[in-house]
Amino acid sequence: MLTRRDTFAIGLGASAVALLPATAFADAVDDWIAAYTGGAAMEDGGVTITAPEIAENGNTVPVSVSAEGATEIVLVATGNPTPGLGRFTFGPGSGAPMIATRIRLGRTQDVVAIAKMADGTFKTTRVEVKVTIGGCGG
Amino acid sequence: MISRREFLQASVAASALYGASGFGNWSKVAAQQSLTQDDLLRFDTFGNVSLIHVTDIHAQLKPIWFREPEFNFGVGDVRGLPPHVTGQDFLNLYNLTPGSREAYALTYQDFVALGREYGKMGGLDRIATVVKAIRADRSDAILLDGGDTWHGSMSSYLSRGQDMVNLMNLLGTEAMTSHWEWTFGTDRVMELMEQLNFPFLGQNIFDAEWDEPYEDIPSYTFFDRGGVKVAVIGQAFPYTPIANPRWMFPEFSFGIRDERMQEMVDEVRGDGADVVVVLSHNGFDVDRKMAGRVNGIDVILTGHTHDALPEPVLVGETLLIASGSHGKFVTRLDLDVRDGRMMGFRHKLIPIFSDVIAPDAEMAAAIEAERAPYKDQMEEVVGTSDSLLYRRGNFAGTWDNLICDAVMSERDVEIAMSPGVRWGASIMPGQDITREDIHNVTSMTYGQVYRTEMTGELIHTILEDVADNLFNTDPYYQQGGDMVRLGGLGYAIDISKPIGERITGLTLLRTGEALDPARSYTVGGWASVNEGTEGPMIWDLVEAHIRKLGTVSAEPNGSVTVTGQ
Numbered sequence: 001m002l003t004r005r006d007t008f009a010i011g012l013g014a015s016a017v018a019l020l021p022a023t024a025f026a027d028a029v030d031d032w033i034a035a036y037t038g039g040a041a042m043e044d045g046g047v048t049i050t051a052p053e054i055a056e057n058g059n060t061v062p063v064s065v066s067a068e069g070a071t072e073i074v075l076v077a078t079g080n081p082t083p084g085l086g087r088f089t090f091g092p093g094s095g096a097p098m099i100a101t102r103i104r105l106g107r108t109q110d111v112v113a114i115a116k117m118a119d120g121t122f123k124t125t126r127v128e129v130k131v132t133i134g135g136c137g138g
Numbered sequence: 139m140i141s142r143r144e145f146l147q148a149s150v151a152a153s154a155l156y157g158a159s160g161f162g163n164w165s166k167v168a169a170q171q172s173l174t175q176d177d178l179l180r181f182d183t184f185g186n187v188s189l190i191h192v193t194d195i196h197a198q199l200k201p202i203w204f205r206e207p208e209f210n211f212g213v214g215d216v217r218g219l220p221p222h223v224t225g226q227d228f229l230n231l232y233n234l235t236p237g238s239r240e241a242y243a244l245t246y247q248d249f250v251a252l253g254r255e256y257g258k259m260g261g262l263d264r265i266a267t268v269v270k271a272i273r274a275d276r277s278d279a280i281l282l283d284g285g286d287t288w289h290g291s292m293s294s295y296l297s298r299g300q301d302m303v304n305l306m307n308l309l310g311t312e313a314m315t316s317h318w319e320w321t322f323g324t325d326r327v328m329e330l331m332e333q334l335n336f337p338f339l340g341q342n343i344f345d346a347e348w349d350e351p352y353e354d355i356p357s358y359t360f361f362d363r364g365g366v367k368v369a370v371i372g373q374a375f376p377y378t379p380i381a382n383p384r385w386m387f388p389e390f391s392f393g394i395r396d397e398r399m400q401e402m403v404d405e406v407r408g409d410g411a412d413v414v415v416v417l418s419h420n421g422f423d424v425d426r427k428m429a430g431r432v433n434g435i436d437v438i439l440t441g442h443t444h445d446a447l448p449e450p451v452l453v454g455e456t457l458l459i460a461s462g463s464h465g466k467f468v469t470r471l472d473l474d475v476r477d478g479r480m481m482g483f484r485h486k487l488i489p490i491f492s493d494v495i496a497p498d499a500e501m502a503a504a505i506e507a508e509r510a511p512y513k514d515q516m517e518e519v520v521g522t523s524d525s526l527l528y529r530r531g532n533f534a535g536t537w538d539n540l541i542c543d544a545v546m547s548e549r550d551v552e553i554a555m556s557p558g559v560r561w562g563a564s565i566m567p568g569q570d571i572t573r574e575d576i577h578n579v580t581s582m583t584y585g586q587v588y589r590t591e592m593t594g595e596l597i598h599t600i601l602e603d604v605a606d607n608l609f610n611t612d613p614y615y616q617q618g619g620d621m622v623r624l625g626g627l628g629y630a631i632d633i634s635k636p637i638g639e640r641i642t643g644l645t646l647l648r649t650g651e652a653l654d655p656a657r658s659y660t661v662g663g664w665a666s667v668n669e670g671t672e673g674p675m676i677w678d679l680v681e682a683h684i685r686k687l688g689t690v691s692a693e694p695n696g697s698v699t700v701t702g703q
Contacts, residue, residue, distance in 0.1 A: 053393075053394060054377060054617075056379040056391055062391075100349070130615055132380060132607065133599075
């Protein structure tokens, strides 16, 4: 769990974040990921995404990602008009390969994280985050 | 589906844990002589720790009628498993006799006839009698409240939760968790929290801005009892900011956060806890899933979904306890804890038959004192009912039909929407309806009845969205309410389908025409989570409607067809 102190530490350690360019939609997500990985196969797992199952506020959804041994993490919102959320790189001065941010989700969708490892291979994980209308809890 | 005998064998065979559970079978007793308080409370004290669990009282201080659900479907892996068993199936599963007191307390069948025979249930003064009796047996029994305590009655609304805080302090509660409490708003919750004689727990209550545990709300507390260190970890309702108006408590974030639950379990074990209890408002299916993902929890005291089960459900070696709602039941759970682990248990779900259990005089006087400022307005009769009025069930009850009629009539709309909350006491045929009775099914801090226009397409989208909160096969995506209730509109639902495919055949009942996705319809409803919603309060509107009718009749209207169950 991320503490206030960690937030500052990450601000120093990880060099974020140029928003990557995005193409259209749907298949565009796969294209976008393929463009990042150069079409390389990705191993499922080895990346941990912490995100709410149902967003309390779709406009600002807290998401954190960690991947042991990663040199880069990219985050993708598969259902947003602009799927690419950011690329985070970890240099020798970085602490743990972990990032925490807030993202905007226009609707229910999968959030995908891809970690680039030191040897150039890729690992990936996805989680579904629901964005609901809400209102009828018992 | 397993029988009681199989359950006990399974619990012995599958683990080192041994246990017993007795709800009671008083039909024979009742045939020969009247059931006594001693019969209800009989319990062979066991082990070295006793837990007393109450939950989802919804501010009900007086005995009430409460009809259990006829429809309570489970989907995916939990289809047909408790608590998704109702009526005759429930009686068969737990080997209960139709027509008995047990059947009346736990199922819906013959509710009116059995209610007349066995009387109202609940009452915080009767609960106080039970708590005192258990503590006479074991003086250091731990009384835990699963939340949804401060909300649900006219006196709790008008006193903004004060009556419940005073009375739960008097009852000797030792920890609680929360959900509807938050709808009084951040400032009031903080004010009331200060007045509690016990901790307000929630390991999943976070500071929304920093996304870290809120520092003034503890995650857990310890009790040293009977030579045993008991840890109680709180888990508030995860979807409070989604199911209820987030703008009323914007500083807070909730969520399931089961990784942190694991950290908390490890932390309390590291601090020497011999037994770990989670006081939860997750809802039963969410707790069942969490029990399979978090290691080291001995007992989950479940809440939120208002299930009453006469036996624990076991997930591995974790006991799941379901103690009902509205003060109908109190659970006593005795544990044998030795060498840093739970070795065995004895469990009893105690039904609070108000005619059998004597009210505790001290609590009865305190309840009257809390009600006194509002008594005249609460007890004013506004009409009479010809029919049984009830709410609980996955789809609309007769109370909901009456409320939807009131909204359509008083706000002149084609379609009414009423929230699928699981709280709300029943009214018997022939009974007077008081203002308090109306509050018991409508009370809330955001009860404005809006009037708006929606396209047929938007209405369909809303129904799909709410249905997915109820019938998503992954419990972590369920919010624990029932389906939104509709007036003026019928539909068919296949609960086995995914979101977007469940709802078909939307029909405007007045004309028999299919709902036109492109057309706009006038819609009235209440309990909007949006800030700035305008309109009269739902209880005032329902009262006006009932006064015009004098005597109301509301029958199940068959406007929803369910398949895939």
